[in-house]
Amino acid sequence: MNSFKVHEDINLYITKDKFYLESKSSSAVLIIDRISELLSIQNDTKSIPTSCTWKVIYGLLGSVPLLAGSYLIVATGREHVGHIAGHSIWRLTNFELIPYLRSTLHLNQQQLEDNQAYVTMVEQVLNTPNFYFSYTYDLSHTMQRLHETDPTFLNQSLLERADQRFIWNKYLLSSFYDPVYHKFCLPLIHGFVSINICTINAASFSWSIISRRSIYRAGTRWFKRGIDKNANVGNFVETEQIVEYEGDRYSFVQLRGSVPLFWGQTPNLLYKPPIQITEEDQELAKQVCAKHLESLTLMYGKVVLIDLIDHKGMEEKLQLDFENTVKSLNFSSVHYEPFDFHKECRHMRWDRLSILVDRVANDQDEMGYFLLMRDGSLASLQEGVFRTNCIDCLDRTNVVQSILARRSLINVLKKLGVLQPLQTTEDYPNFEYLFKQVWADNADYISIQYSGTGALKTDFTRTGKRTRVGMLYDGINSLTRYYKNNFSDGFRQDAIDLFLGNCKVKYPLKVERGWRYVTMPSVLLVAFAMFVACATLPSEHSSESLLFLLFWGCMVATTSAAILRHGTEFVDVPRLTTST
Incomplete structure (x- = not known):
């Protein structure tokens, strides 16, 4: 992993004609012409003018073309999160957009206003918690994928070898496509990372959670549902649980993602807009769903589809279509497991989630987990994955994922000798409290990124039971979601699409209302x-x-x-x- 390292501390020098990015750890200088936007690398610092403004930055995030011209985006703040496999992991805390052109005299008043709106869009995405990066560790890949790579993989830059599904500034860095510039380029993942040092039975180990949000079909709750023609689904997130103990490394991966059919909900001021299922081309929908599932099996092995949506009411038709589609495809490596969450757990009977766990226990035991021992031997591989969904892939989904993660964690801690054969994590209140808080935080941040508010039902994740206070907070979050999803998510969706390169700036931006x-x-x-x-x-x-x-x-x-x-x-x- 150390064969390629992104420059960690950089001096940015700004003149009226050029940007100079000087690495503090080497003599390399990246020069960006502010007029032509041409790039060059020099290996001495003599080219940097002695009289110019300068600042310390922590990485180059890319550039974006707006109405006023291109803007350079740099990281100006970071927070250390912890270590994974000996590598430092950081959270982006601040950034800056610097215009290439020093003047906006070429813009009229309306263009100035629209350009500021576009700047606000980019800032809004980068201010959405949370973006993470490392200068030496590839956060976009799971431990198992990193272990299975060949030596040539490690000779590539972090940007080249990254899993492109999870690099959120991939488009912003497209101007720096040549690998010669990649030591200055800082790939970002979006989602949630928590790294914790824990102690059980006097054994100290690192326990971490990494959630990676996909850039494909990314967006807001109402505007990115279902699947597209490229087999990408809304709110697709890969979550990895990691344990490191005296050189042993464990990883367990789960997925969440929208129901892979053509469907959506158009915001119309109703609290729950009706689910709209595209009926025109069911054969195409079946083909695209098949493509989505095939891609998952190729990457992860066996796929267990845990479907938590209701079997009656507004969600019933979608559930039946999903079940019938999966059954008609008849993939031997795909197992569909429906569970009517609200019906089974009504009246706050959350203990009934054990019914679902028992039903998928054999699947979980068969798929296993990744475990690399301290002597370099491979004890086991994860040969399958749970893909869990509800309507939003937020609240119900996170509850179930946390339960499955706990089951896998208990198994590996027993195998490593941290837990005794008859013990569980619940026998250790301090760790159990931490486990619940981290998974609830994971729920909140993934929910904020998709719906605009924290998750619902996190009182169960945090405390192990449903409470009336938790239901009150759920009500507040639901009302906040209603407002944001109806009156601000259009702008937020535009911001995400602009940031990811799914659209180009247009003028005028204003749309006339009736x-x-x-x-x-x-x-x-x-x-x-x-x-x-x-x-x-x-x-x-x-x-x-x-x-x-x-x-x-x-x-x-x-x-x-x-x-x-x-x-x-x-x-x-x-x-x-x-x-x-």
């Missing part, structure tokens, strides 16, 4: 104000005042109904046309 957008809310506001005034101001209600009260009440009801009927005209929708 007459209802201003008129109906204004009428509703006036009607509601008059209704309140008629209800509260008269000391005594006469027939005339009651008639006014009835009139304005009817106006409130009628206008509200009209707004809901035309709900799609009032929500925030993406304005940029994606290229995928």
Whole structure:
């Protein structure tokens, strides 16, 4: 892993014509022309002007073309998270966008406003928690994939050998495609990383969680559901649990991802918009689903599909279509396991999740886990993976993943001699508390990245039981999700697509709204104000005042109904046309 190292500390020198990125650990200098954007490498520092502004940065994140020209993006803040396999892991805490062009005189007022909107989009994505990186460790790959690589793999740069599914600044770094520049390029993963030093039975070991979000079909809750024609699904996340103990290394990988069919939910001001399943080309949907599952089996081995969506109500049709599609494909390496989460666990009977665990126990034992012993011998490989989904692949999904992770963790800790044969992690309150908190944090951050709020049902993950206080917090999060998903996610989806290179900047960015957008809310506001005034101001209600009260009440009801009927005209929708 040490044959290629990204430059860790860099001095950035800025002149009116060029950017100079000087490595502190070598004599290499990356020179970027601010006018032509041409790149060059020199191996001495004499080319750097003595009089110029400069600052310390921690890596080059890329560049992005906007209306005002290109912007250089650099890491200016970092936080040390811990070590994995002896390599330092960092979290991005600050960044800076620096324009190539020093003037914006070539832009008119509207272009200036739109350019600032695009800058805000890039900043919003980078401010979404959390981005992680390492200068020496490939965070995009699991331990098992890294172990199975050939020697030539280690001679490549971190950017070249990375799993492209999980490099979020892949597009931003496309201008630096030549490997000669890669020692300055800092690949980022997005998701969650937690590294912890734990002690059980006087044995000290490192326990870590890494969640990697895919860049393909990435986006927000309502706008990225289901699968696309390239077999990519919404909210696809690979989560790896790692243990390191006296040179032994263990890894257990799970997946989450949207139901791999053509379906979606269009925001329309309803709390739960109806699920829309594309019926026009079921054969194509079947082919794309097959492609998705085949890609998973090629990469992970056997795939156990744990489907947690409801078997009745709004989710019933989607569940049946998913089950029928998988059965019709009849892949020997794919096992479909439906579990009606809400029905089985109603009335806060969360202990009934053991039913699901018992049903997939044999699958988990067969797929195993990756275990590399301290002497270099390979004790076992993970030969399969759980792919868990609910509707959002957030709340229910994380609860089940944490339970399966605990089961695997207990098995390996017993094998390594950390736990005795009859012990479990629950016998150690301090570790059990840590385990629950980390998995709940994983749920929260993945949920924030997709839905805009923390996860629901984390009180069970944190405490092992469902509480009324937890249900209250779930209600608050649900209302917050409702607002963000309806009134701010269009901009957020545009930001993600711009950041990932799925669309290009356009001018003008503003979209004209229909007459209802201003008129109906204004009428509703006036009607509601008059209704309140008629209800509260008269000391005594006469027939005339009651008639006014009835009139304005009817106006409130009628206008509200009209707004809901035309709900799609009032929500925030993406304005940029994606290229995928």
